[in-house]
Amino acid sequence: MIPTNTYIRATSVEQAISMAQAHQGAFRYLAGGTDALVNKFQGNDEASVLIDISGIAALKQIVTGDSLLVIGSMVCLDDLEKHPVISGRIPALVEAAQSVASPTIRKTATLGGNLLCENRCTFYNQSAWWREAAGHCLKCHGTVCLATGGSKNCFSKFVSDTAVVLISLDAHIEVSGATGTTIIPLGSIYTGDGINPRQVSETAVIRSVHVQVGGNPKTIYKKLRKRESIDFTSLSTAVTLQDSGRIRIVMGGVHAKPVVVDGSAADNMNDLINLAVTTSRMVDNDTYSRAYRKEIISVFLERSFRELKLIHD
C-alpha cells in the first residue's frame, strides 16, 4: 500500500515535544523544511510523521541586551538582516545567513534549521534510486564510504553557514527536552560522526541561540562556492577576535563537524593556519577537490587575519 504519512503543526514547544514522544523513531521536526523536505523527497529521511514547529510564536522572538543577544530558533534567516541590533552587533552572522541558499529560501529557512542542517556528501544527497545504483554508502546503511572508496568512516560534511559564525562567537543554545530546559554550547552538539552528526535528544527542540557580544567581538566570515547563490558551502571560515585578544577560528565544510581552532593575537598566525589545515579532515566529496579546498583554507584565514589587522602586508 501507499505508506500513510502524518503532518502535525505544533503551536507550542511543549506540544511539539509531547507529539514527538508519541511518534518516537518515526518523526521529524520541521522548521522551514527547505533542507529536510528535500532529504525526504530523496528518501534519505523516511520519517512518516512531520511535526512542523515553524509556526511556534515563542520561537520567533529576538531579545537584545547590552552584552547578550537571544535569537529565537524559528527566526527566518532573511529576518536577521532586518533586525538593526543583530546586523549592527554581529554583522558576520547576517553575512553568513545571507550566504545560505537563495533569497527565497532564506524567507522560509530558519536559524535553528540551519544549525541542524543535515551533513552533506555527493554520494549521500541523491535519490533512493541513485543510491541503490551506486551501492549504499555508510550514511545510507551501507558498509563502506563511497567517497573514499572503502573507508569505514563517514566523511559527510558539516555545512551550516550560520553555525560557523556562531561557534566562533562561542554561542550557546537553549534546548528544551522531556526533562527540562538547558543552555549548552552550540559547538557541543556536533559529534564529528558523519552518520550521526549531532547529539541532541531526538525529541528536544532548540528554543533559541544566545550570543555574548560584551567582548566587542569582530568576526570575518568567508565562504567558498561555485556560484554566488543557491549553492551549499564547499568551505566556510569564521574568525572571531575578541577585545581580549582571544581568537577563535571555526571552519565548515571540512569535516563532519565544525572544526574549531583557538588562539590569541599573540600567537604566530601561520601556526594557527597550519593547525587549522591539519585539523581539517576532508575527502573528495564536494564539487571542489579536497586538495583545492585545503589550499583555500590558508587563503581565507590569511585574508581574515589581514582584515582583523592581525597580520600586515
Next chain:
Amino acid sequence: MQQLKLKINGKQYHLLVEDHEMLSHVIREKAGLTGTKVGCGQGSCGACTVLLNDKAVLSCITPAMRCDNAEITTIEALATEGKLHKLQEKFVEKGAVQCGFCTPGMVMTALSLAPSLHETGEIGQLMARIKEGLSGNLCRCTGYKKIIEAVAEYVVESSGKGLQHADPNPSRLSDNGAVGVRRPYIEAEKKVKGLAEYADDIISKNALHCKFLRSTYAHALIEEIDIRDALNFPGVHYIATGKELPVKFGVLPISQDETAMAVDKVRYIGEIVAAVAADSEEAAVEASKLIRVRYKPIREFLSIEESLNDAGEDEKIHDYGKFNNNIHKKAELRFGDQQAGLREADFTVKKSFWFDGVNHGFTEPHAATASWDENGLTIVTATQVPHYLHRALAKVMEVPLNRVRVIKPYLGGGFGGKSDPFPHEIIVSHLARKTGRTVRVCLSREEVFLTNHGRHPSKMTVELGISKDGLMQALDADIAIDGGAYGSFGVVTSYYNGVLLQAPYRLNNFGFRTYRVYTNKPQCGAMRGHGAVNSRFAVESLLDDLAHQINMDPCELRMKNFLDSNTLTVGQYRITSNGSRESLEKVMELSGWKNRIGKMEKGRGLGVACGFFISGSALPIIWNELPQSVVHLKLDFDGRVLVTSGSSDIGQGSDTMLAIIVSEVLGIGMDKIFVLAADTLLTPVDFGSYSSRVTFMAGNAAKDAAQNLRTEIISALTKKYNTDPDELNFSGNRVFSNDKTLDLSWPEVVDNLTANRGAVCVSGKYISPKLGGDFKGAGAGLSPSYSFGACIAEVEVDTETGYVKVTNIWGAHDCGKALNPLAVEGQLEGSWHMGTGQAISEQMTYHKGLLMNNNFLEYKIPTSLDTPDIHASIIETIDPEGPFGAKEAGEGAIHPVIPAIANAVFNAVGVRITRLPIRAEDILEQMKDPGKAGDKR
C-alpha cells in the same frame, strides 16, 4: 489525508490533501492553477514561487498543510480584469519572456522583492539588488538581462521617480506588422499571465500516470523481469517492458539504435527497463519499486579510451559495426596539404583539450500525454521536432503515418535537448493503446538529466600554423567525442566538430579526423551550437596563443584572416553575406579594446574570439524530396490570415517571426494574423527546431506563402478594377495604386478576394539550393547561409584562489537582418549566458557511469549573480537568400563567448585554458608552475 482550508487568489478552497503533499501539487493538480511551474521539485530553480501571506515561498518545498487558513497568491491573480499588472507589462515590453517557463516564478519573486527596492537610489545599485533578489530563480533563455531591466523599470516607475536612464532602445509597440520592429512575442501576455499551457499543464480527464523503473547497471544483460507483485499493487493498470516495443528508432536514419525500453540488455545507468501506468503518481512509484529485475553485468565502457580499445564480441555496446570495438563513427576529411602548410608556417602551436559534457538545462522537464481514439494516436508533448517524432511513433507503434498526431504546446526551452524522439513519448503512447486510457508522464529533474542528449564530452588535439605576418597556413584537428549509449545526432556531431572549423577564417590547408564512441553513459546529442562549440574553443585558443607568440593583437590577427563575403571555403561552403569584420570592429569599439588591452592590472583581462554557424542544414536528415518547410495561409471573410506551420516555437520566438513576415508582405497589422503551429494533423511539415533553421527556412516558406496570397489579391483586384498589377502597394492595412485612384481598406480587399470564392488558401515552401562539393562528407555543414560573430569578454581572476568572475561580455552577431531585434537580442544574451556556464561552472560528472550531479543544485547553471553584464550588438548584412535578409541568431553566438572568456583568463593571469569548465584549481596550479598543463584526463 486532512482537510485544508485556504484562499488561493481570493477564492476559498476546502480541499482534501495528503499529509505530505506539497503546495505546488495542490495549486496545480487540485486548484487547477497551472501557471505555477515545477522545474526541479527541490527548491533549486524558483519556477514554483508563489506568495504565502504575501511572502515569496517555493511551493514545491512548502507543505500544503502549513498553508491551512493562509492566503496564497499565484501568477494568475496578478492581471485584473484581463489587464496586466504593471510588472507583467514590463516583462512583456522589455522582452523578458522567452520560453516563459521560469516567468511566473520570476514575476512572483520580483513582485515580493519590489517594495524593498523603492528606496534604492542609484540605478547601478538598484540593478545589483535586483540581481541578488532574483538569484534563486534560474532562467535558461534570457541571460537575465531583460528580466532585470524589466524589474528595474517597474521599480523606478512605480516609485514615481520616472526613468533615471534614457532607454537606448525604446520598445516600439507598433500595430503595423513590419520587419525590424522591436516586438514582444505574440504569446508573451499569455505566458506572463501564467495562462500558456505547457505539456504538463493540459489537464486530461481521468488520465493514468506513468512512472519508470530505470536500470541501476551501466552494462548488463537482463535475465529476468518479474512484474507480478507490481501488477497486483492497487491502482496499477498496466506494466510494460522492453520486449513489447522491439522496433528501433533514432533521429538519424543511420543511427536507428535505440528501443523505447531496454530489451535484452541495459546500456547505461538510468535506461528505462519497465513502465507502470497507474491511477496515481504515488501508486505508479510504489508499484515500480516492486518490479524485480535480475541483471548479469557485463564489461562496462565508460571513457573514450576504453571504447577505442578492443572489446570481446559479447561486450560491445551495440553489436553492429565492422570493428571489434565501440567506435560509432569515424570520419576524416583533408583539403590542401596540411603537412606542407605546417612545415612552411613560421609559427605553429599544438595543444590537447578536454571538455566535460554539458546539459541543456531547459527549465521545463520533459512531459507528454498520449491517447488513442478513432483517429489513432494523439500525443501532446514537449518536443522541438514534431515531424521526426511523428515518423518515429508510426514506426515503433507499427501504424501508418496517418494514425499519428503530434501536438507541441508551449514549450519551456529546448536548446537541442528536445530534438530527438524520446523513449518516454513512445512508452506513454504504448501504455495509452494498451489501457485504452489517456496516459501522462512528467520526468523528474533527475530523469531529465539522465535522458541527457547534451553536448558530448570531447577530447581533441589541434595544431595550427601561421606565417610571421599572421596568416593562417594550416589547421589540423584530431577529435574524439563520447557519445554515450546511443546514436542520437552523433554522426552529425562528429562531422560538425571538424567541418565547422573551415570558417570564419581563410584556410587552404585544413583537415580533421573525428571519432564518436559509444560508452555506457546517458547518450549525448545536439545542444546549442551543435558540434562545433568545443572545437571552436580549441581553434580560438590556439589563435590567441599564436597572437601572443608573434606579439600581434589577437583582434588584428583575426581581421587578417577573415573570409570575405561571397566566397567559397576550402571545403566548398558557399559564403554569402559575412559580417565577421563588422562584428569584431563593433566589440572592439564597445569594449574599449585598443585602449585597454595590455594595460590592465594583473588579475584582470580581456579576451576575444570569433565564430560562425549554419542557418539550417541544406540537406534533410531523412532523405526525401519534401521541401524543408511548408507554410499555409488561409484568408477568410473576417480578414484574418491564419498561418499554419509545422515549425516549433520553443521559446525562441518563431511563431512571432512567422507573423512578422506575413505582416510585412501583406502590409497588415499583427492583429490580423493568427499563427497555428506544430500540430502534425493541422499544419504542413516543417522539419523542426534544430540546426538554427527556422527563421531561414520556415521564414522563407512564410514569405513565399504571403507572396502567393499577395498574388491572389493582386489578381482579384486587377481583374475587377483593371489596374496595373505592378502599381499596387500593400501597406498600412490598405492596398492602393501608386496614384491612389484605387485605395482599398483591408476589409474591402478581403471582400473582393473572397467574392464568389470564399476563403482563400495558399501555400509557400522553402527548398534549399543545391550546394557543396561531390566528395564523401561534402554535405556536412552545408547551409544556404552562415551567421558570423565575435565576442570580447572581461574577467577578474582572484590570483590567490583562482576564482574567475566574468564581468562583461561584449558580443556582436551578424544575423543578416533582425526581423525582431528584441527577440534577436534575447537569443544572443541567452547564448552568452549559456556559454558562460560552460566556461566557468557547468559539467556533467560521473562515478562509474552514474551521473553525479543530476539536479539544479549540483549542475551549476549561472544564476543572475554569476552572469556577466552582457552588451549585445546586432550586425545586419542582409543575406541575399534569407527572408528579408535574415539568417540564424539562436546558436552561433555561443561559439565565440567561451574561448573569449578563456582568452581573457590568459590575458589576466597568463594561464592557457585547455579544459572546460575552467577550474580554479587548474589556474592556481598553473600560475605557480606555468610549464604544467592542467589535468587533461
